[in-house]
Amino acid sequence: MLLLFAVASLPLSLLAQPGDDEPQDTSWKKIYRESYTRINDLVHTKLDVRFDFNKSYLYGKEWLTLTPHFYNTDSVLLDAKGMDIKEVSMMNGTSKTPLKYQYDGMLLNIKLNKTYTRNDKYTLYIDYVSKPDELKVAGSAAITDAKGLYFVNPKGEKKGVETQVWTQGETEGSSVWFVTIDKPNQKTTQEITMTVPAKYVTLSNGLKISEKKNADGTRSDYWKMDLPHAPYLFFMGLGDFAVIKDKPYKGKEVSYYVEKNQAPYAMKVFGNTPEMMQFFSTKLGVDYPWAKYSQMVGREYVSGAMENTTATLHQDGAYQNNRQLADGNGWEETIAHELFHQWFGDLVTAESWSNLTVNESFANYSEYLWDEYKYGKDYADEHNFEDMQGYIMSGSEGKDLVRFHYNDKEDMFDAVSYNKGGRILHMLRNYVGDDAFFKSLNNYLTTNKFKAGEAGQLRLAFEEV
Ligand SMILES: [Zn+2]
Incomplete structure (x- = not known):
């Protein structure tokens, strides 16, 4: 999943820590969040x-x-x-x-x-x-609510908003x-x-x-x-979409579901997807594991984007016209992020939300990998620096990457699991060297595929290489 707002762009008021005068319920600190x-x-x-x-x-x-x-x-x-x-x-x-x-x-x-x-x-x-509309659920930073199933303008009463249905599963919707x-x-x-x-x-x-x-x-x-x-x-989406089919990846469908008036821009926004699939498959030594890869843009989506297996959903921030695209594709790193989850998250899945790092730190770091491959190291390093700043600005000191104590599972979707974890992977890569780093990722994926993984398994995969 990608957060609705990059942490770096949050206004300071949202980043500020609660003052001492505010009563804080800290009983959650005593709850151990083990695997189910x-x-x-x-x-x-x-x-x-x-x-x-x-x-x-x-x-x-x-x-x-x-x-x-x-x-x-x-x-x-x-x-x-x-x-x-x-x-x-x-x-x-x-x-x-x-x-x-x-x-x-x-x-x-x-x-x-x-x-x-x-x-x-x-x-x-x-x-x-x-x-879903009659369900009472707690909100969170990542997903504004957790209804699981969303009807967008179901009766067609809102002008200018197409009727759509889409689902959002993570975390437990x-x-x-x-x-x-x-x-x-x-x-x-x-x-x-x-x-x-x-x-x-x-x-x-x-x-x-x-x-x-x-x-x-x-x-x-x-x-x-x-x-x-x-x-x-799991994912379902439906609406009056144009389905744009890109060139297949090794015979597998690569397609984009966008509203019909966005169809002229779909290839410009998503068109690097087959090259990304090739790049990540080669880098990991594990070919794209699923039967197809589709991406849909949903209206009124409650998060940034979500890596539903073979069927990623993006928020409408993905829509960009020619004028916006002239400054570069602002959604490309998100596309890389969700695609990389098809390995880290979907093929090998965090065993518990406490171990979210094995999903999100990798997806975060894939943005660097793609930028480095496609646009060069300087460009990627700038992104690396921004993500580092995002972590530093987030006031997350003292939070471990793997955390068995949290108030709400949605709290795990933070600048530690994403930004800091991505930077730690970058450090690890520089420490062990490229060959050992990617061989270790290959080992982790092939050892744990179609199963759950946690940080311990990642360590063992590195130690074995
Ligand atoms: Zn993610």
Whole structure:
């Protein structure tokens, strides 16, 4: 994810530390933020969703396959935020057996029909309604709220704003629109069928396998993601977009979803993407791992940009006209940042928010790597200096890169995880030398791919090289 505002550009008033006279609740300092305990693991998530633009609801049917992580269990606890739960059943072939469950509006506690072992897989069927606008959530610096699913101008009442729907999972917002274990140390393959008004195009993770026109003027698009990724990286977007296809990367689709009046500029803003994919693949010795790479620009987006696997979402700051682009592409480093997350974040995922550095410090540093390759060391060093200043100005002294104590998980998205972490990687690269640095990154990625990683694994990867 990229923050809405670069820290360096924040007004001083926002950077100031709270005064001594303000009462501060410091009870969070005693809470140890460990990795989520794995009792059941996600295996596969299959969704069939429709949208109600009048109510800003999503009507979902879900087939969720899980397996006990190690010990036998006869129950499962799932995240499901602010939903109406209509039915919870166990699938047995094509037949369904209703299950007993308790639901408190946040957690769905299901009693299974028997005890399962780690050699078993079981598939739940859940019929639900997602109501993101009726959810009460805490705000944060990175994401102004955490509704997970956003309807933009759903009734078309606002002039000049196109109707769109998009999702924002990080940190734990995906469980507003589907039932899951909404933790970064879980991974699942996925299928999504989105039924939408036929005039809209859709985007999700993986590949669009088929589309079917329905008699009621809607169309059902079926998206499939064969490789596992974390629930916070799930994405759906829909709207009246132009889809600009760039030259493929090794046969994989590279495309840009922009509003139609922005189509003439899409290649100028995003057109370096295939070269970036080639550059990062070569540098890391790990080829771009996913089936395609698409980027969408969403209206009224609540963050800067988000690295949903194969389907990055950018805020409309990405839109630039010829006059603006004459001064250079102001969004290029963000494009590099989100693309690099496809390895650091999506392929190997921070095991917990305490370990966010293994996602964000790398994405931050990729901006330097791209600048250095494309525009030379001086240009990159200027960016390096600005990011360093951003950290120094942020008043973050005394915060560790890996932090097991924080007030809110959103607090981890700060100048330490980003700016300072990126500078530490730069220091490390200069210390061990380029060959050892990139060989170590390759080792970390190949050792931990499709799994979670933490700073300890990064250290071991460096030590082994
Ligand atoms: Zn990021």
